[in-house]
Amino acid sequence: MADETKILLAESEIPTHWVNLMPDLPGTPAPPLRPGTLEPAGPDDLAPIFPMALIEQEMSAEPEIAIPDEVREIYRLWRPTPLYRARRLERELDTPAHIYYKYEGTSPAGSHKPNTAVPQAYYNREAGIGRLSTETGAGQWGSALAFACRLMGMDCEVFMVGSSYDQKPYRRSLMETWGATVHRSPSQETEGGRAQASHPTGSLGIAISEAVEVAAGDGGTNYALGSVLNHVLLHQTVIGQEAVAQLVLAGEHPDVVIGCVGGGSNFAGIAVPFVRDMLRGGRKARFVACEPAACPTLTRGSYRYDFGDTMGMTPLMPMYTLGHDFVPPPVHAGGLRYHGDAPLVCGLVRAGVVEARAYKQNETFEAAVRFARTEGIVPAPEPAHAIRAAIDEALEAREAGDERVILFNLCGHGHFDLAAYDAYLAGELEDAEFSEAEMDAALARLPETPALA
């Protein structure tokens, strides 16, 4: 095994359970709150748009939750995903570090998103729901849900941010190839959309409100979210569980586990099984969450209650936030442009278990191109942040003469992001500036909420 490039598992080794970190967290996590009353939000607050099975997972205290057979059967289309030893990159960096990456780009949608899209579609269909609605920006999540709904025999309705709809027609084609109906948002399909009909580009906030409106107003339609919530992070733990088994085969234990963070699901997916092992007294590791310097939620945000969406429709969630109506500057890592982060990930940062780092756009693309030119795979702009951190760790290990074991999550390929590479190679990519003044203003507009520890 020692000289393999890819460490593979058999389909029988696809995890049978998802790992729920909640019962292992120190202390009691702050609950989400109902806006207005500031009472803890309960299942009833979520029932209009989510099926009870997912609400139960959202609030579960069980350390493991069984994966339904039908979901595991579909996982077989691309799971277990390979764990690569980046030997060529190690040689290029002349480092004694051992660099491993888990590659989630082998899914039909090209990212980790189907890991949760498939069970979300499954539980909704089991609850008698025939259609899911969602929003999508660049299209990663919309594609994954379109794929999952098709395999479950359900309809899928996607509200795609107008500017993306206009600029990225192929992402729309991909969703339509899987049978989804894609609306340019703002659309004429919803009250929220019609009220914003003159908005030239649309926004994720408007698209979310359209998707939620469709779900809330139709008993046969539910809403699906691609990150942030506990049940979404839960589903992604198949990634980390496989990585644990694969590193055992390689006879290694990671000294550092790295992922990029937008809403937090791919990072949690790879990190949680290792975090739980450490919290239970197992071997220690460092955990590094990477975000864009243009949207530095974990490194520069405020730890407090805020809405999960731009329009202020969700329960208030305890998290690092830049203010829910803060608009981050445009960067090509569209999946990382989120004002908040998953409460679970934020809590781990707050507790000092996870370290956060922010990178500028050009330094992430420099890392992505270096990776493509040694390992072959062209990464999506989001995991390029994780690659940047992995390379920095490997260079530190060289300075220290340290056989550091580095694991990162390569959560998707960049086949749909080549316009960004084009801009980088042409020297036209800007390191967009983060505005602390705008963040402060956005935070000042938030309602009073209980302070967090």
Added chain:
Amino acid sequence: MADETKILLAESEIPTHWVNLMPDLPGTPAPPLRPGTLEPAGPDDLAPIFPMALIEQEMSAEPEIAIPDEVREIYRLWRPTPLYRARRLERELDTPAHIYYKYEGTSPAGSHKPNTAVPQAYYNREAGIGRLSTETGAGQWGSALAFACRLMGMDCEVFMVGSSYDQKPYRRSLMETWGATVHRSPSQETEGGRAQASHPTGSLGIAISEAVEVAAGDGGTNYALGSVLNHVLLHQTVIGQEAVAQLVLAGEHPDVVIGCVGGGSNFAGIAVPFVRDMLRGGRKARFVACEPAACPTLTRGSYRYDFGDTMGMTPLMPMYTLGHDFVPPPVHAGGLRYHGDAPLVCGLVRAGVVEARAYKQNETFEAAVRFARTEGIVPAPEPAHAIRAAIDEALEAREAGDERVILFNLCGHGHFDLAAYDAYLAGELEDAEFSEAEMDAALARLPETPALA
């Protein structure tokens, strides 16, 4: 193993040799001829643009040729590729057939092309060559060679057909991400290009002549071709050898082996190991080569000597041809728009070992979308022809109540071809007409050459 979706091999099972079918062919294959003298072409005719190791492979009578360790090491980045059992498609078609597909889209370039790009770059580098030149239409081959040259530490110069360069900038970005220099053809870099400077769209013929001119005029630069030639087909036999081993694990033998044919390399890659086994007295199978009805070389072409390139610069090759200056109508399966086909494949069709079928564009996309909606993977337009044939075989098997074992080569994904899906889903795809009159005229323009048996 019986219920696995993907049949996987270990990296140690990557083939150690390529399979050369030449010594097993019945009779003596007609040799390529020097234009002008019509004498058999020899190594000297190829030496200005190819290294001797590849010329020896081109003319070899050895039944197996060892794969260099360094090439096998790079193959590990994506090989062995998975063999899928298409259980979901079987259920959708309600067929007793067993459908298997070999998936070559897992390579960094997204197709089977790197299987030959890597050894071609390797042998050139070993011969002291520092740069390869080539042409590319849609960009599949140019991407693969850019990737291979980068991993071998060589320069790569790609002449990209002008209309593709303008319409598919992301294919160019992909090649540039791997460090290649990409010229819009006709370019100012060559005499051939400058002579055609006013040509509005360019053509594959012009791009080939530019790439060959660069190689012929520079001792440090050679030329690389992505299909048609014996050594290219040879390198692709890793596909079929792995499929043989994977079907043994599944306890199956194919009744029919299917691939699409443009130049013939992916078809030969999957078929040759099974063909050889049959020619040596092993189990029988049918072999089906699928081509576009808009460019029906094998089904409607003339079996005779013709040039391999549009400009008439190559040796004359014995093959089915539509005439080397015949221009097929535009179809989205750009990789199948070739006037001829590999002499090896043509010889097998002529001998009745391989059956050829032609499909129209809309029926191939109907099959591709059906496949994407059941198996998840969105195929490239080229292997959609193979999917069409596999579905037809499975439906015939249902009629016959026949547990037919069908194997096809899914030689690449469609992530870079979503504009074609967009046109198909919008009902705007035309079933381009093939012009028999234009073929007849093109054939009439050919020089007199010896007749073929």
